């Protein structure tokens with residue numbers, strides 16, 4: 613069949629490979645119980661008020677949501693000491709990333725992308741016809757902010773940064789972002805994807821509100837999919853200067869978030885923050901324990917500021933992942949990022965984590981015997 617007429621940029625885009633779902637694995641492997649530690653979801657939600665509010669919203673699904681998303685924009689802006697006009701709502705952080713690609717990238721523009729980061733930045737940039745300059749990681753696992761700064765040219769339109777970074781879980785020092793924003797030309801923009809920021813030491817995060825108030829060329833993206841435990845509700849948002857927010861809202865399709873998702877997100881922020889903070893605290897505690905368990909068995913984890921841990925084993929990551937999958941555990945091999953022996957594991961509940969560690973020990977043992 614002919615693909616004549618399809619844009620070249622579209623044909624060049626490699627499909628995004630999402631983590632496997634529990635349903636897929638149950639079906640493929642004929643298992644009755646599966647633990648999903650592959651998509652960095654929050655196992656403790658949705659939180660109670662969000663659930664209640666989403667249920668109540670169902671009867672209104674015959675009508676469109678408020679196209680201006682006024683109420684949730686006000687609540688979000690209050691958290692950051694900004695104005696509602698500094699907030700844009702989207703269908704997940706992914707929806708916002710797509711919109712930002714459309715807002716900033718002309719065909720032939722140069723964009724900078726760290727070599728091991730969230731793959732959607734490359735997909736969106738390719739789709740928009742950008743020239744992608746890949747900046748290697750520093751010491752394997754860290755965004756190299758000095759090299760990124762040095763790589764900026766008059767042709768650089770967009771710099772995609774993820775902090776904490778997926779898949780490594782590392783953060784850059786905020787002083788390095790200050791420097792970058794001081795130096796970039798007025799035609800260059802930073803997209804700062806902070807999807808996992810709530811799991812990080814808060815004092816290490818850059819002050820996005822201060823940047824916005826100073827008129828810096830930055831758009832920060834956040835999501836309700838991770839800390840707020842609403843991945844299925846698909847709500848994300850951006851924080852930026854007012855005049856950019858108007859452009860983002862113009863480019864986004866109208867009604868780009870649904871009633872039920874907005875109701876859940878709003879209720880989480882207004883009524884569930886105690887439960888949410890407790891969940892974050894449990895995840896951070898479990899992250900410390902998981903890290904320690906990895907080192908105790910001689911593996912090489914990277915200190916994480918996120919709700920997942922990147923860890924290197926002595927064996928091929930695809931093989932380790934497949935064998936874990938056979939035993940009902942979904943994790944992410946990091947081979948696609950160039951780390952042939954590393955995996956990314958979401959921090960689950962204490963029970964999930966101990967079962968994972970038990971199965972991992974079994975798999976590594978069996979691989980040692982095969983060697």
Ligand SMILES: Cc1ncc(COP(=O)(O)O)c(C=O)c1O
Pocket residue numbers: 651652703704705706707730774778805807834835836837843846847848
């Ligand atoms: C770095 C990063 N940004 C964005 C997203 C997408 O988030 P959302 O579910 O809000 O679309 C993810 C999802 O895993 C992510 O890891």
